Each structure stands twice: as structure tokens, then as C-alpha cells.
Amino acid sequence: MTSPTLPQLYLAFQAxxxxxxxxxxxxxxxxxxxxxxxxxxxxxxxxxALCQFLPGPNIGNLSILxxxxxxxxxxxxxxxxxxxxxxxxxxxxxxxxxDRYGELPMLARALSGIxxxxxxxxxxxALRLGRPLWQRQALPGQRTRHLASTTMLLATFVAxxxxxxxxxxxxxxxxxxxxxxxxxx
Amino acid sequence: xxxxxxxxxxxAALGLMAFGGxxxxxxxxxxxxxAQHWMDVRTFNDLFAIxxxxxxxxxxxxxxxxxxxxxxxxxxxxxxxxxxxxxLLAYTVGQxxxxxxxxxxxxxxxxxxxxxxxxxxTATAWILARSANQDLSGWxxxxxxxxxxxxxxxxxxxxxxxxxxxxMAVG
Numbered sequence: 448m449t450s451p452t453l454p455q456l457y458l459a460f461q462a463x464x465x466x467x468x469x470x471x472x473x474x475x476x477x478x479x480x481x482x483x484x485x486x487x488x489x490x491x492x493x494x495x496a497l498c499q500f501l502p503g504p505n506i507g508n509l510s511i512l513x514x515x516x517x518x519x520x521x522x523x524x525x526x527x528x529x530x531x532x533x534x535x536x537x538x539x540x541x542x543x544x545x546d547r548y549g550e551l552p553m554l555a556r557a558l559s560g561i562x563x564x565x566x567x568x569x570x571x572x573a574l575r576l577g578r579p580l581w582q583r584q585a586l587p588g589q590r591t592r593h594l595a596s597t598t599m600l601l602a603t604f605v606a607x608x609x610x611x612x613x614x615x616x617x618x619x620x621x622x623x624x625x626x627x628x629x630x631x632x
Numbered sequence: 633x634x635x636x637x638x639x640x641x642x643x644a645a646l647g648l649m650a651f652g653g654x655x656x657x658x659x660x661x662x663x664x665x666x667a668q669h670w671m672d673v674r675t676f677n678d679l680f681a682i683x684x685x686x687x688x689x690x691x692x693x694x695x696x697x698x699x700x701x702x703x704x705x706x707x708x709x710x711x712x713x714x715x716x717x718x719x720l721l722a723y724t725v726g727q728x729x730x731x732x733x734x735x736x737x738x739x740x741x742x743x744x745x746x747x748x749x750x751x752x753x754t755a756t757a758w759i760l761a762r763s764a765n766q767d768l769s770g771w772x773x774x775x776x777x778x779x780x781x782x783x784x785x786x787x788x789x790x791x792x793x794x795x796x797x798x799x800m801a802v803g
Contacts, residue, residue: 465687468789497729500742503718504691505653511719512726523723531711534688535695539707541682542699549678553800560773560799561681562764564791567777568684569655570757574782576652577750596747603751607659608758614649614660618748626744 451485451517453525459483460510460529471506471530479513486513506530592630599625635702636709638668643694643713650718652749654690658756661697662763670701677764685792691715769802 451459459478466474472495480491498508507530514526548554580596599621606617642664650657658680665671671679679700683693691714698710765771777791 464689467689468685468687468787468792471689497726498722499652500738500745501718501722501725502650503647503653503722504650504689504715506689507691507715507719508722511722515723515726523719527715527719530689531715534686534692535707535711538683538686538688538692538695539699539704541686542679542696542707545678545682549675555678556799557796558678558681558799559764559766559770560795560797560802561685561792562677562760562795563770563773563799564777564795565681565684566757566761566764567774568781568788568791569658569753569760570774570778571781572655573750573753573757576753577746580747580750599744599747600751600754603748604754604758607752608755611659611663613663614657615645618649618651621748622745625748626741629744629747631739631743 451483453518453521455483456514456518456522456525457529459485460514460526461533463506464530464534467506472509475506475509485517588630595628595630596625599629636705639698639701639706640709640713642668643698643710644717647714647716647718648721650714651745652753654693654714655756656749656752658693659752659759661693662759665697665701670697673763675700677760680760681764685789685796773798 463471463474463478476491476495479486480488486494494509494512495505497512498505501508507527510526510530511523514523516522518525577600580593580600603617603621606612606621607614646657646660646664649660662673662676665676666673676697679696680693683690683696686692691711694710694714695707698706698708700706702709761771761774765774773795777795780786780791781788
């Protein structure tokens with residue numbers, strides 16, 4: 448296989464981005480592994496693990512890593528631009544419409560309906576992300592591990608969601624604590 | 633000018649704390665825009681709803697916040713500020729990653745951060761639901777959505793669209 452060119456990198460990530468409503472990662476797999484065959488399954492899983500490990504937008508990190516692998520710094524930039532250019536233009540267009548019509552009661556009601564659905568979708572995302580935490584296995588130390596990760600989860604939720612504490616001190620305290628207490632399987 | 637720098641610095645810091653992606657730092661972003669008097673809660677929720685309903689990555693809420701704060705230059709500043717620092721980190725760490733693929737410390741850190749990520753995304757859902765749902769019908773819609781996405785394969789964009797219709801009809 449010849450290495451993808453810069454326009455191909457741009458177009459691949461643009462295609463992923465424009466299909467992504469509420470989560471781009473499944474589309475990334477379809478485009479990069481199934482359709483264009485730039486990455487094998489294992490390579491994709493490996494890159495994905497790195498992107499989810501690092502802070503920042505997962506799909507943004509993925510575009511940089513994939514772009515860099517095939518086209519160096521220019522490739523990373525091409526992939527990133529492909530991901531962002533059109534969606535940013537669309538969202539600015541919607542922002543302009545919102546500035547003009549946001550006060551219309553009809554639109555305000557529609558947006559609150561959309562926000563209510565979005566909250567449900569995010570709750571589902573939390574449940575899916577946490578799947579490794581709820582799985583019950585009969586392994587030694589499982590109950591301690593479960594107790595530790597549940598405590599850390601609740602502490603984060605209460606600190607940020609209920610008490611509305613600033614994120615930096617919360618992370619500075621809870622991240623080291625959690626790494627210390629929650630032992631991997 | 634100073635507003636743009638303030639925007640860039642705050643959002644870059646959020647990018648570096650966003651373990652789990654953009655959705656993990658929504659509570660902090662909402663806190664930030666209120667504390668800076670950039671917009672009220674209702675506007676933030678509206679922008680979040682727009683960003684969720686539009687095609688593209690979840691990070692577009694940052695573009696919209698930047699737009700609201702400082703127009704087109706704000707939109708571009710906020711987008712780059714959220715992506716660039718963590719992107720540079722990915723770029724650098726990507727090289728070292730292969731060598732430490734199954735390093736025990738990497739696995740420990742990953743396992744330790746997961747409960748925090750789940751806690752943060754749960755907080756996002758909670759804060760969003762609390763501020764968006766003025767009455768019982770909103771909470772029913774949120775609960776209904778959660779049930780539907782758990783047990784069906786309907787695309788999220790269809791649910792968002794139906795949510796908009798429901799809001800217009802019932803609200």
C-alpha cells in the first residue's frame with residue numbers, strides 16, 4: 448500500500464467529522480480500518496488507547512497521530528484541518544443564526560428539548576465509559592478494587608457536579624489518590 | 633485582545649485536564665463562562681444543545697463559546713486552544729508510547745484515571761439535565777433518551793431532532 452497523500456488525509460478526516468453526531472470514534476474506525484485500510488485493527492486499537500489515555504479531544508488526538516504516522520508534521524496538520532474546517536464553519540453559521548433568532552420562544556423551547564436529550568446521551572456515554580468498572584468478576588481483590596473505584600467516581604461527581612469545585616484542585620487531589628488506590632486487574 | 637488571551641489560556645488549561653475528552657470538562661467550562669460573565673447559564677445550555685446537534689466532534693462547544701465571547705477570532709482561538717496543547721502532547725508521547733506499551737505504570741495510571749473520567753462525564757450529564765430541565769417533562773425526556781439509547785440502535789441525531797420537536801410541542 449502506498450502511503451496516503453496530504454489531500455487524502457484531509458478528506459478522510461473530513462468524512463469522519465461530517466458523519467459524527469455524538470461521537471466520532473466509531474466512524475474513525477470505519478473510515479481508517481474498513482474503508483481505506485490504512486490501519487490494521489490492532490494498530491487502530493493501539494492508537495485509540497493512546498488517545499483515550501491522553502487528555503484532550505480523543506478524535507483530535509487521533510487525527511494528529513494518524514496524520515503524523517503517514518505524513519509527518521504536515522500530515523498531522525492536514526488531518527486536523529480535515530477534522531475541523533467544515534464543522535467549524537457550520538457551527539459558526541449556526542452561532543450566527545442563534546444570535547439572530549435565539550430569543551424566539553419557539554427556538555428556545557426546541558433547544559431546551561434538544562438539551563434534555565443531550566443530557567440523556569451524555570448519561571449513556573458515562574455508563575458506557577464505566578463498563579469496565581461495573582463488570583463483576585470473581586477475581587481476588589475484586590471487591591476492594593470495586594470499592595476504591597466507586598469511591599473515587601462518587602468523590603469526583605460530588606466535587607465537580609454538586610459542589611461545583613474548580614476542576615484543577617479536584618484533579619490535583621483525586622488523580623494521584625485514585626492511581627494509588629485503584630489497582631488494575 | 634486581552635479577552636482573547638484570557639480565553640486561550642483558560643481553554644488550553646481545560647484541554648490539558650480533559651481526561652475522557654471534551655464531555656469531561658463541561659462542568660468546568662460552564663463554571664468558567666459564568667464566573668467570567670461571558671454568558672448566562674441559559675445561553676451556555678443553548679450553545680451546548682446546538683453543538684450536540686451539529687455534525688463534527690464534541691469539541692465544537694468550545695468554538696461556539698469562543699464565538700459568543702469574541703466573534704470569529706474568538707471561535708478560532710477557542711478551537712485551537714482546546715486542541716493544540718493536548719495535540720502537542722499526543723504528538724510527543726506518541727513516539728515514546730510504543731516502547732512503554734504494556735508498562736505497569738501506564739496501566740496503573742489508566743486504571744486510576746477511569747473512575748475520575750466516569751465521574752466527570754456523569755457530572756456533565758447531571759449539570760446539563762438540572763439546568764436544562766425546568767419541569768417534569770424535561771426530566772422525562774432525559775430519562776426516556778437514556779432508556780432508548782441503552783436498548784435500541786436509533787441514531788443519536790434522530791433523538792436530538794425528536795427532542796427539539798418535543799420541546800416545541802410540550803414546553
